[in-house]
Amino acid sequence: MQRETLINTVLTLGLLAVPLAAWAMDEPYTITLATKVVIFALAGVGLNLALGLGGLVSLGHAMFFGIGGYAAGILASHAQSYEPIMEWPFLIEGTQSMPVIWVMAIVVSALVALATGALSLRTSGVYFIMITLAFGQMFYYFTISWPAYGGEDGLSIYVRDRFPGLNTLDPLHFFGLCFALLMLGLFIVARISRSGFGLALNAARQNEARVRAVGIEPYRLRLIAFVISGAITGLAGALYADLNRFVSPVMFSWQTSGEIMIFVILGGVARLFGPVAGAALFIILEEVLGGVSDYWHIYLGALLLIVVLFARGGLIGVLAGRNGGGGHD
Amino acid sequence: MDLVLLIEQLLNGLQFGVMLFLMAAGLTLIFGVMGLINLAHGSLYMIGAFAAAAVASATGSFILALIASLAAAAIAGVIVEMVVIRRLYDRDHLDQVLATFALILIFSEGTRWVFGSFPLYLDVPSALSGAVELPFGISYPAYRLAIIGIGLVVAFGLFLLITRTRIGMRIRAGESDREMIAALGVNIAVLYTAIFALGAALAGFAGALVGAIQSVQVGMGEPVLILAFVTIVIGGIGSIRGAFVGALLVGLTDTMGRVLLPVLFGAFMNPSAAMAIGSALASMSIYILMAAILLFKPTGLYGSA
Known part of the structure; x- marks a missing residue:
């Protein structure tokens, strides 16, 4: 357990040090990469709660990632065009304020999770995997064929949304925001897993x-x-939309669900910092192998196979030993 | 909406359903006997299509292309089963999903490496390139009609294989009790490899047949894979009969939904809004169908708990 705490601390400090060093060396691209790691890690932290602690193998988490993204995209696009989202029965206007967008993303994702979860959890095992996949695909095809918000072409956010007191256009400021939210997410999940609720879920x-x-x-x-x-x-989806200043149906695709799952598995299922390690490893691999070969997905696939077949605790499991995390049985 | 168009679309739905069955049959057998979720089944479909396209362009023979698709997919299936898949039978579904997701990455990028990113084209054989005149003045492409015929023949053959032959008996025995047939002296490892190869060959065959209607490209397998999963979930995982019924349901719902829903909404809306809502709903229709069926029968139409 102590070794895992050490690893977690090193990961957190590393995740802070890389963008600061990049900022000192004036390398904004590296800061953007680190931001991507943080956002993907947050998405994985979400999935890890259901997958690691609850044993719910959801192949539909792209659904929530996409909903968050479109919450940001739709609110921002209405703010840009000064057209209210609806005027009746009450007026809702678009906004570019991040806190409002985040609340919206969280509330809508939670409501959709409540509805889809209530239906999906009636099944179990393979049927659960498949029905969550099907719900994800529903949203994917809906956004593709619904023309109001760009359809297949997606939706651009021309200026990154704002946060009071910060300049979100500065990559370091935006990184700081995302990092703070990741820490908050990790804190919440850590508290949950130690609460009576978390123990019962496990x-x-x-x-x-x-x-x-x-x-x-x-x-x-x-x-x-x-x-x-x-x-x-x-x-995490809302943050990702602001990182790219663009949302598209790809956020809803089942490959996105698979990738979020990869972050969790590469890092280590049910390890608190597993998704952080996994997302960091994924982005590093993408950058390093992507530079070596256009076909880097072959190596990613091979690595994933090896992790699944031989290193079942993921990166943190290998480093910290098997008896660490709370999720092992 | 005239009758001719409606019947044409029914036939299209039937053709789509029959192709889905070829995919779904392998998936459901593999799940039923070995308890494995194989996401890489779409890659075997793609391998079949690419092998057919390569052989057809080298030899010009469509028959040889179909044989190549069967052989290539079956060989790929045997290799994958022996190297990776057999390590997954005792694992939980999460490991299976991830390992076979990894196989998709390897197969897709490997194919892109060998054949490049541009789609290949597989021509419909000249004997089947025209249209056939059906009753009521309907003319329908001969090739699509042939696909329906071939698919039904394969489905019937599979039915005979499973209900009337010794290997079919072993497959059914494997579905109900794996340990017991191993104890009775059946070489279970060989049986598993054979079932996997059979499923792979069917998928590759479907890929080659569909490849002549659509283009042959990397990533062609995944949309079909997901539909095949929807199919077997609707039918009840492990049931061949369920896969057949599910495939026809999915094929017809998808095809007819795309035609009928815009018309339906057009009855009380302006045309462009009806088109938008109709086509959006149509593209979701099979997933709605699946969710609805699972609500009432959580293990599918023919599934056992």
Whole structure:
């Protein structure tokens, strides 16, 4: 456990040091990469709550990532065109204020997670994987064929949204915002996993019958976990939209769901900092291998295979030993 | 909406459904017997299509191309099963999803490496290139009609294989109790490899047949893969009959939805809004169908709990 804490500290400091060094050397691209790591890690932190702690293998988390992205995109596009989103029964106007956008992304993702989770959790095993995948695909095809917000071409945010007191156009300021949210997300998940709720959720993953026998209903635990998980990933989606100043249906695609899952697995399932390590490794691989070969996905695939087949605890599992994280059974 | 168009679309839906069945049959067999979720099944479909396109352009023979698609996909299936897949049978679904997702990355990029990013084209054989006159003055492409025929024949052959032959008996035994048939002296490793190769060959065959209608390109397998998953989930995972019913349901719902929903909304909306809502809903229709079926039967139409 102590070794894992050490690794987590090193990861956090490294994640802070890289953009600061890049800022000192005037390399804004590296800061953007670090921001990408932070945002992907936050998306993974969301999934890790459902997947690692709850044992819910969701292949539809791109749904929440995309909803967060489109919440940012739609609000910003209405603010840019000065057209209200709706005038009746009450007036809703677009906005470029990040806190408002974040709240919107979190609320909408949570509501969608509540609705889809309530339906999906009636099934289990493969059926759960497939029905979450199907819900994700529903949103994907809907955004492709719905012309109002760009359809297949996506939607541009011409000027990055604003946050009071900061210049979000400065890459370092934007990184700081995302980093703070990642830390907040990690803090919340850490608290949850140590709470009575988290323990019961973990127990329901390991032995559903016993949890039932002591009078806890796993369905409700899982639904709450799914909603919180979706909300966190939705927030990451809103940040990702602002990072690229662009949203498109690709955010909803099932490959995105697969990638978010890869962050969690590469780092280590149910490890608190697993998604952070996984996202960092993914982006480093993308940069290093992408420079060596256009076909870097082959190497990514091979690495992923090796991790799944031989190194089951992921990066943190390999470094910290198998007895670390709370999620092992 | 006239009757001729409607029947043409019905046939299109049937053709789509029959192709989906070829994909779904392998997936559902592999899941039913080995308990494996194989996301890389779409890659085997792609391999079949690429092998067919390469052989057709080298020899000019469509028959040889189809044989090549079967052989290439089956060989790829055997290799993948022996190197990777057999390590996954005892793992949980999460590991299976990830490992086969990794295989997709490897296959897709590998194919792009060998064949390049541009789509290949596979021509419809000249004997089947025209249209056939059907009753009621409908003319329908002969090739699509042939696909429906071939698909139904393969489905029937699969049915015979599973219900009437010794290997089929072993497959069914494997579905109900793996340990027991191993204990009875059936070489389970060989049986698994054979089932995987059979599923792969069917997928590759479907890829080659569809490749002549659409273009042959990297990434062609994944949309079909997801539809095939929807199909087997609707039908009940592990059930061949369920896969057949599910494939026809998905094929017809998707095709007819795209035609009928815009018309339906056009009855009480202005045309452009009806088009937008209709086509948006149509593209989601099969997923809505799947969610609805799972709500009432959480293990699919023919699934066992």
